[in-house]
Amino acid sequence: MDRFKMIKEVGDGTFGSVWRAINKQNGEVVAVKKMKRKYYSFEECMSLREVKSLRRMNHPNIVKLKEVIRENDILYFIMEYMECNLYQLMKDRVKPFSEAEVRNWCFQIFQALAYMHQRGYFHRDLKPENLLVSKDVIKLADFGLAREVSSVPPYTEYVSTRWYRAPEVLLQSSVYDSAVDMWAMGAIMAELLTLHPLFPGTSEADEILRICNVIGSPDEQSWAQGLSLAETMKYQFPQVRGNQLAEVMTSVSSEAIDLISSLCSWDPCKRPKAAEVLQHTFFQGCTFVPPTVRPKAGGLPKTPPCVGVKGVSEHGIARRYSTGTLSTTKALSAASLKSNALSKTGVQRKLQMDRQAPQKSKKPTEINNRLTTNRVPAKNSPGHPVLRHSRSLPDTGRAAHKVSTITDRLSNLSVTSRTRTTPKPSAPLLKAGLGKSDFLGKSDEIPPAKRLTRKLVS
Ligand SMILES: Nc1ncnc2c1ncn2[C@@H]1O[C@H](COP(=O)(O)OP(=O)(O)OP(=O)(O)O)[C@@H](O)[C@H]1O
Numbered sequence: 231m232d233r234f235k236m237i238k239e240v241g242d243g244t245f246g247s248v249w250r251a252i253n254k255q256n257g258e259v260v261a262v263k264k265m266k267r268k269y270y271s272f273e274e275c276m277s278l279r280e281v282k283s284l285r286r287m288n289h290p291n292i293v294k295l296k297e298v299i300r301e302n303d304i305l306y307f308i309m310e311y312m313e314c315n316l317y318q319l320m321k322d323r324v325k326p327f328s329e330a331e332v333r334n335w336c337f338q339i340f341q342a343l344a345y346m347h348q349r350g351y352f353h354r355d356l357k358p359e360n361l362l363v364s365k366d367v368i369k370l371a372d373f374g375l376a377r378e379v380s381s382v383p384p385y386t387e388y389v390s391t392r393w394y395r396a397p398e399v400l401l402q403s404s405v406y407d408s409a410v411d412m413w414a415m416g417a418i419m420a421e422l423l424t425l426h427p428l429f430p431g432t433s434e435a436d437e438i439l440r441i442c443n444v445i446g447s448p449d450e451q452s453w454a455q456g457l458s459l460a461e462t463m464k465y466q467f468p469q470v471r472g473n474q475l476a477e478v479m480t481s482v483s484s485e486a487i488d489l490i491s492s493l494c495s496w497d498p499c500k501r502p503k504a505a506e507v508l509q510h511t512f513f514q515g516c517t518f519v520p521p522t523v524r525p526k527a528g529g530l531p532k533t534p535p536c537v538g539v540k541g542v543s544e545h546g547i548a549r550r551y552s553t554g555t556l557s558t559t560k561a562l563s564a565a566s567l568k569s570n571a572l573s574k575t576g577v578q579r580k581l582q583m584d585r586q587a588p589q590k591s592k593k594p595t596e597i598n599n600r601l602t603t604n605r606v607p608a609k610n611s612p613g614h615p616v617l618r619h620s621r622s623l624p625d626t627g628r629a630a631h632k633v634s635t636i637t638d639r640l641s642n643l644s645v646t647s648r649t650r651t652t653p654k655p656s657a658p659l660l661k662a663g664l665g666k667s668d669f670l671g672k673s674d675e676i677p678p679a680k681r682l683t684r685k686l687v688s
Contacts, residue, residue, distance in 0.1 A: 263307040291342035293371040312362035337516045343504035347408040356414035401459040409498035416493025446472025453496035485512040
């Protein structure tokens with residue numbers, strides 16, 4: 231890592247801290263993600279989902295993984311550097327983004343998703359923090375939970391960030407697919423247009439309730455399979471007619487509402503595919519340029535931002551609101567939902583987002599290794615300190631490894647592994663599949679192995 235000069239920490243996620251750095255050899259500005267757990271073999275690093283999936287992606291709207299370096303059992307990802315994430319852009323804003331801006335970003339992301347889904351991967355953890363922006367270009371990042379569609383269900387070990395989590399995952403379906411990314415994109419689009427999360431559930435049950443409050447409870451017609459899933463787990467949907475999006479999102483064009491409504495369909499089969507979304511009237515006037523024929527700019531491929539033809543819809547001033555503290559499962563009336571979602575006076579919100587670590591552990595004792603994080607995702611904002619989680623790793627007294635360097639160049643990716651000569655503790659596998667769900671039991675299926683508390687002050 232001597233080749234890199236670390237400049238500033240720009241992100242602190244559950245699995246790694248991210249730094250802006252300079253490659254001293256060529257002056258290139260890069261992002262260095264230093265993973266928090268230790269890695270004792272090169273094979274272990276290469277089997278990481280983040281490495282396996284990212285190294286196969288070559289798209290102008292997917293953040294490039296340039297190198298993987300293992301040094302002294304610490305794993306570093308060297309990535310192209312992006313200025314900020316979408317959440318950071320949203321959090322200090324008072325005035326919602328224009329539809330033209332949202333259209334431009336979403337068009338790029340749907341292109342990345344179409345590319346990724348067509349290649350048999352889905353992201354599984356789309357959220358504003360994982361969408362990185364530099365000027366008018368936006369890119370998908372954090373492939374820690376990415377999965378191959380062809381991998382064999384059941385997918386019991388995954389829990390994405392709750393606010394963007396699809397209902398089939400909330401209902402613990404063991405079979406799901408790229409439609410979970412489409413749901414998340416519907417929620418993200420709505421948030422960009424209003425500056426308020428669409429379904430800010432404080433627990434899984436509350437998450438479902440909030441979804442019902444907006445799109446109405448599912449029935450045989452809208453999601454027969456969901457009713458069976460609910461029955462299997464002895465869950466009863468609240469019977470709510472729903473506000474409908476148009477009532478929750480005033481001042482948003484009918485095309486945008488139509489697209490968000492279809493993305494946020496109960497039934498995953500009824501959600502459009504990413505490639506279909508690119509044809510939606512909301513994106514009329516946007517031109518899709520296949521990645522293969524795009525010109526490269528500054529060494530990095532760049533998607534031409536979409537040039538929308540629609541009128542720019544500006545919104546009234548809105549502030550972020552308080553969702554109160556955790557464990558609120560009380561039913562919200564349609565009116566209170568709306569007033570919550572569009573409140574102009576609230577100043578603070580606090581939520582708990584749980585997500586699963588990406589690897590499975592078999593040992594029940596590892597339940598105690600839960601991550602607890604209090605964080606403010608926006609690291610680049612003065613006055614928003616990040617409280618990091620800590621995780622102690624048991625000492626296993628592994629034998630010392632010889633210093634070695636392996637370089638594996640695969641298209642744009644090089645992998646370097648260098649181990650030290652001192653004895654080292656081994657890291658437990660980040661666990662999954664353990665712990666209690668905050669929903670309806672089935673403790674083995676949605677374990678909150680990773681708990682995050684996001685506290686935002688606006
Ligand atoms: N290539 C990059 N350029 C600039 N900033 C980045 C880059 N990659 C990540 N970041 C910043 O670091 C933050 C955390 O990164 P990332 O999501 O990859 O870590 P993580 O540990 O997997 O996080 P999570 O808690 O979401 O799982 C991002 O939200 C973003 O703000």
